[in-house]
Amino acid sequence: MAHSYTPGLTVTERTTVRRRRILPLPGTVLVKVGETVHADTAVARAELPGKVVPLNLANQLGIAPDEINDYLVKKEKELVQKDEVLAENKPFIKWFKTEIRSPVGGTVESISTITGQVLLREPPRVLELRGYIDGTIAEVHPEQGVTVETTCSLVQGIFGIGGETNGELVVGVTAPDQPLLPERLTPSMKGKIVIGGSFLPAAAMARAKEIGVIGLVVGGIHDKDLRALLGYDLGVAITGTEQVGFTLILTEGFGTIPMAPKTFALLSAHAGQKASISGATQIRAGVIRPEIIIPQTSPSAGARVSLVEREGIQLGDPVRIIRDPLFGKIGAVSGLPSELRMIPTESEVRVLEVRFPDGTSTVVPRANIEVIEGA
Amino acid sequence: MTAPHSSDQPNIERPLNVIVATDCGSTTTKAILIEKVETEYRQTYRGEAPTTVEAPFEDVTRGVLNAIAEIEELSGRTILDGDRIITPNQAAQGHPKTGVDIYVSTSSAGGGLQMMVTGVVQNMTGESAQRAALGAGAIVIDVLASNDGRLPYEKIERIRTMRPDMILMSGGTDGGAVTHVVEMAEYIAAAEPRPRFGSTYRLPLVYAGNKDAQPQVKTILGDKTALEFAENIRPVLERENLTPARNKIHDLFLEHVMQQAPGYKKLIEMADAPIMPTPAAVGVIMETIAKREGINLIGVDIGGATTDVFSVFNGVFNRTVSANLGMSYSISNVLAEAGLDNIMRWVPFTIDEQSLRNRIKNKMVRPTTIPQTLDELQIEQAIAREALRLALIHHKSLATGLKGVQQERTISDVFEQRTSGKTLIDLLKLDLIVGSGGILSHAPRRIQSMLMMVDAYEPLGVTTLSVDSIFMMPHLGVLSTVNEQAATDVFVRDCMVYLGTCIAPIGQGKDGERCTDYDLAFPDGRIEKGTLTFGDLKLFALTREQQATVTMQPAKQVDLGNGPGQSFTATMRGGVVGLMLDGRGRPLQLPSDQAARVAALTRWDQTVGLYPTTGSEL
Numbered sequence: 004m005a006h007s008y009t010p011g012l013t014v015t016e017r018t019t020v021r022r023r024r025i026l027p028l029p030g031t032v033l034v035k036v037g038e039t040v041h042a043d044t045a046v047a048r049a050e051l052p053g054k055v056v057p058l059n060l061a062n063q064l065g066i067a068p069d070e071i072n073d074y075l076v077k078k079e080k081e082l083v084q085k086d087e088v089l090a091e092n093k094p095f096i097k098w099f100k101t102e103i104r105s106p107v108g109g110t111v112e113s114i115s116t117i118t119g120q121v122l123l124r125e126p127p128r129v130l131e132l133r134g135y136i137d138g139t140i141a142e143v144h145p146e147q148g149v150t151v152e153t154t155c156s157l158v159q160g161i162f163g164i165g166g167e168t169n170g171e172l173v174v175g176v177t178a179p180d181q182p183l184l185p186e187r188l189t190p191s192m193k194g195k196i197v198i199g200g201s202f203l204p205a206a207a208m209a210r211a212k213e214i215g216v217i218g219l220v221v222g223g224i225h226d227k228d229l230r231a232l233l234g235y236d237l238g239v240a241i242t243g244t245e246q247v248g249f250t251l252i253l254t255e256g257f258g259t260i261p262m263a264p265k266t267f268a269l270l271s272a273h274a275g276q277k278a279s280i281s282g283a284t285q286i287r288a289g290v291i292r293p294e295i296i297i298p299q300t301s302p303s304a305g306a307r308v309s310l311v312e313r314e315g316i317q318l319g320d321p322v323r324i325i326r327d328p329l330f331g332k333i334g335a336v337s338g339l340p341s342e343l344r345m346i347p348t349e350s351e352v353r354v355l356e357v358r359f360p361d362g363t364s365t366v367v368p369r370a371n372i373e374v375i376e377g378a
Numbered sequence: 379m380t381a382p383h384s385s386d387q388p389n390i391e392r393p394l395n396v397i398v399a400t401d402c403g404s405t406t407t408k409a410i411l412i413e414k415v416e417t418e419y420r421q422t423y424r425g426e427a428p429t430t431v432e433a434p435f436e437d438v439t440r441g442v443l444n445a446i447a448e449i450e451e452l453s454g455r456t457i458l459d460g461d462r463i464i465t466p467n468q469a470a471q472g473h474p475k476t477g478v479d480i481y482v483s484t485s486s487a488g489g490g491l492q493m494m495v496t497g498v499v500q501n502m503t504g505e506s507a508q509r510a511a512l513g514a515g516a517i518v519i520d521v522l523a524s525n526d527g528r529l530p531y532e533k534i535e536r537i538r539t540m541r542p543d544m545i546l547m548s549g550g551t552d553g554g555a556v557t558h559v560v561e562m563a564e565y566i567a568a569a570e571p572r573p574r575f576g577s578t579y580r581l582p583l584v585y586a587g588n589k590d591a592q593p594q595v596k597t598i599l600g601d602k603t604a605l606e607f608a609e610n611i612r613p614v615l616e617r618e619n620l621t622p623a624r625n626k627i628h629d630l631f632l633e634h635v636m637q638q639a640p641g642y643k644k645l646i647e648m649a650d651a652p653i654m655p656t657p658a659a660v661g662v663i664m665e666t667i668a669k670r671e672g673i674n675l676i677g678v679d680i681g682g683a684t685t686d687v688f689s690v691f692n693g694v695f696n697r698t699v700s701a702n703l704g705m706s707y708s709i710s711n712v713l714a715e716a717g718l719d720n721i722m723r724w725v726p727f728t729i730d731e732q733s734l735r736n737r738i739k740n741k742m743v744r745p746t747t748i749p750q751t752l753d754e755l756q757i758e759q760a761i762a763r764e765a766l767r768l769a770l771i772h773h774k775s776l777a778t779g780l781k782g783v784q785q786e787r788t789i790s791d792v793f794e795q796r797t798s799g800k801t802l803i804d805l806l807k808l809d810l811i812v813g814s815g816g817i818l819s820h821a822p823r824r825i826q827s828m829l830m831m832v833d834a835y836e837p838l839g840v841t842t843l844s845v846d847s848i849f850m851m852p853h854l855g856v857l858s859t860v861n862e863q864a865a866t867d868v869f870v871r872d873c874m875v876y877l878g879t880c881i882a883p884i885g886q887g888k889d890g891e892r893c894t895d896y897d898l899a900f901p902d903g904r905i906e907k908g909t910l911t912f913g914d915l916k917l918f919a920l921t922r923e924q925q926a927t928v929t930m931q932p933a934k935q936v937d938l939g940n941g942p943g944q945s946f947t948a949t950m951r952g953g954v955v956g957l958m959l960d961g962r963g964r965p966l967q968l969p970s971d972q973a974a975r976v977a978a979l980t981r982w983d984q985t986v987g988l989y990p991t992t993g994s995e996l
Contacts, residue, residue, distance in 0.1 A: 027572060028572060052570055054531070054534075054535075055531065055534045055568040055569065056531055057530040057531060057534070057564075057565070057568070068557070112568060113564065113567070113568070115560065115561075115564055117556065117557060117560045117594055118557050118560050118561040118564060120561065120564060122564065122568045124568070161743050161744070162743045225732055225735070225736060226732070226735035226736050226738070226739045227731070227732055227735055229739075236710070236713070236714040237710060237714075237739075238702055238708065238710050238711030238713075238714040238715070239702050239707060239708050239710065239711055239742075240707070240710070240742050240743055253743075256736075256739075256740045256743060256744070257735075257736040257737075257739040257740050257743075258733075258736040258740070284743075286707055286742070286743060286745060290436075325740070325744045325747055326740075326744075326747040326748070326749075326750055326754070327737065327750065327751060327754055328750065328751055330740065346750055347750065347751050347752050347990075348749055348750065348751070348752055348754075348755040348822050349822035349823065349990055350748065350749075350820065350822045352748065367750065368747075368748055368750055370746055370747055370748045371747045371748065371750055373744065
């Protein structure tokens with residue numbers, strides 16, 4: 004199986020990442036190629052069209068739709084203030100005068116003599132796109148946005164909620180198999196990203212919110228706690244816009260699962276440094292996984308490091324078992340038998356052998372492991 | 379096989395002796411090799427690989443090449459030259475094991491085609507538009523109509539936030555009023571809809587409403603969308619005309635939407651025929667079976683992200699997509715929609731809620747994993763039953779006659795409270811259920827597929843069940859567009875596996891009460907006589923090639939199609955599972971008490987040999 008592709012999550016001390024920062028609609032790019040930017044730097048700006056308010060003038064004036072131009076005071080594309088007269092009739096007796104006032108300030112977007120409607124548009128809202136990571140502008144996409152590049156340490160999580168944020172990394176536990184209990188969260192963690200261990204209980208989530216922690220990175224949580232946090236049952240893993248007070252990233256999955264030692268060691272080594280994190284997850288076409296990016300500021304950081312494209316799973320690759328009964332266990336590939344093997348469900352599947360650090364080994368379906376990528 | 383919906387047919391001149399076909403699913407890319415053996419086409423090898431829309435590849439063709447590489451390894455045939463598929467087959471050049479004659483593919487990996495449809499009256503043109511979009515292989519994310527109860531600004535906000543891949547506008551009969559259609563066009567224009575992918579291309583919009591409104595619609599939307607016109611889908615109140623709009627949707631899907639997803643442009647270039655959306659290809663197969671056999675059928679394709687249901691009743695084809703009912707990406711949504719209790723009722727052991735919830739979420743975030751232990755398999759099959767059940771409810775609500783049409787009534791209808799728009803799905807008139815999709819096609823025992831479908835659909839009376847042997851209906855659907863014989867040969871010989879026949883009396887009674895007496899005369903002279911009691915499930919060996927004569931004498935409140943208490947005699951065929959007598963009641967009765975339920979499930983499992991009693995060790 005020379006080509007066999009196994010999904011994997013990257014955990015690496017040093018790599019170069021590029022992040023495209025694209026506006027949802029055409030706008031203005033504010034930076035140039037080669038420019039150094041910070042996570043909070045505005046790199047592009049666009050004007051989101053304002054809200055549209057439809058008014059059925061023909062109905063309100065009691066006239067035919069094709070007559071509305073005779074009654075309108077304002078013309079198409081003209082500015083209008085809130086409560087300003089938009090249309091009026093001209094009766095012989097003033098008492099019977101009807102005035103239609105604009106319910107919002109904005110522009111007269113369109114006038115329809117077929118439906119008798121007038122569409123008003125509120126002023127546009129300015130949207131500023133931030134850099135998200137500290138780095139340099141590698142590419143400018145005219146009117147659309149930029150690509151920011153940085154040399155960094157990178158940890159990909161498996162699932163997250165909440166948007167992009169950045170702050171200082173602090174470690175809340177002493178070992179990757181320790182749960183992040185509420186008492187470990189202190190007021191000094193306000194505005195910071197806290198690294199936990201195997202589990203984040205609901206009480207710790209509440210405490211983090213109370214303190215003002217901006218990010219939490221842990222091995223696992225219980226689904227019921229996620230439901231309580233969100234207020235609904237998450238049906239499909241498309242996240243990133245939740246506003247629960249912090250960004251949450253799971254590195255392993257649901258349940259109590261120790262954080263992979265490599266992940267914990269890497270994050271701990273960078274305690275005190277600034278990191279950019281995103282909880283956005285989309286487990287469908289064009290998959291997005293949550294991530295922790297720690298830009299490197301050391302003198303050697305300028306040299307670009309490229310990721311080597313992996314060609315299938317190899318003996319010795321570090322892997323995580325991602326299905327029961329050994330969910331969350333981490334080991335290394337020690338055998339790649341090619342023949343199909345019958346598993347307890349009676350399915351015949353491709354398998355591989357995993358050896359654990361304690362010297363024991365097991366055989367699992369190849370579909371049930373994931374490679375921990377990154378040198 | 380019938381022709382597909384697409385308007386652009388491939389024109390392949392060369393003889394087709396070796397064919398490779400792939401289906402890029404949301405989770406797995408499946409490849410099959412079809413070879414002409416003497417005068418007949420046969421499916422010979424298959425391979426699969428994870429679909430690679432995920433980083434680091436983000437290119438669907440990677441998964442295609444991986445799946446084909448697996449076929450290469452198994453068959454010994456060289457198909458790939460680097461990233462290129464070798465065509466045509468090199469037999470004439472003295473290399474009989476090199477190359478293929480054609481490569482075709484279907485795909486649903488881009489998350490499908492997400493559409494918004496608009497109509498004037500929600501349950502008339504709104505529903506017709508929905509049916510047109512669903513039939514074209516789309517997922518309908520919302521139906522907007524003038525009378526949908528939402529205020530104009532809410533409609534505009536909805537269009538802005540949903541970011542569909544395409545919009546289908548309908549409304550008004552030809553020659554009728556144009557105001558409401560134009561009003562909807564104004565809302566769409568005001569919303570300035572942006573597509574999901576790519577910020578620079580214009581959103582495709584198909585207008586298939588009152589033809590008299592076309593000039594106004596062009597004025598309002600011509601500059602803001604990639605506007606295309608199709609014939610009105612409801613030119614008069616009494617008639618639907620869905621095909622032109624479906625063809626237009628399919629063409630625009632290929633032109634615009636698919637090319638935005640990771641790697642599709644390359645895939646389109648690799649393939650020798652247009653890439654068909656998977657559901658459209660499966661629909662072609664389902665329609666063909668119903669037409670060829672002259673039967674009523676329900677087909678289901680339960681995938682990772684969606685469950686597609688197809689039905690043909692009295693020649694009328696319908697298709698629905700339950701967008702977030704699937705076994706991997708959207709497995710968690712099945713839990714959310716069905717509720718934990720409904721899933722737990724199918725699990726033959728006790729498990730705490732927290733553990734089950736965590737397991738389901740872990741499958742959602744790592745969708746390509748497979749159940750390794752028996753209890754995990756049982757949980758997944760329990761969830762599948764609920765996904766199938768919910769998707770059928772959804773289908774029933776949309777597969778209806780035309781609404782808003784005055785029905786002609788005869789004197790015999792006077793006492794029957796019938797309204798227009800009644801569902802077309804009549805389980806008592808259902809002849810065949812066809813199952814496809816990973817969980818049904820790859821169930822370790824065929825009885826598991828049969829019981830999953832029986833439990834979910836609760837067929838009434840006599841119903842035959844079949845399954846796509848290794849999940850290749852999509853491939854054959856697209857193949858039928860280029861070589862009908864190849865598709866038909868493989869479908870009959872290698873694809874369709876008849877599971878058997880289920881006889882389910884309608885009625886309910888206490889466990890152990892008489893449901894029906896039965897007398898089964900088998901072709902080898904064997905006679906099985908007995909009483910089926912409520913709560914019983916019985917299975918008899920009977921192959922597809924054999925025919926048994928079945929005589930039933932139901933209890934007075936029990937109906938087998940001839941009326942309560944009326945006797946019933948018929949001859950019927952079996953399948954790889956056999957003939958199943960289902961005395962569990964209709965509607966299906968499961969004990970509400972936990973211990974009694976587990977005991978009943980265990981008893982049924984053991985009666986039909988659903989699961990191994992001791993697990994094979996790795």
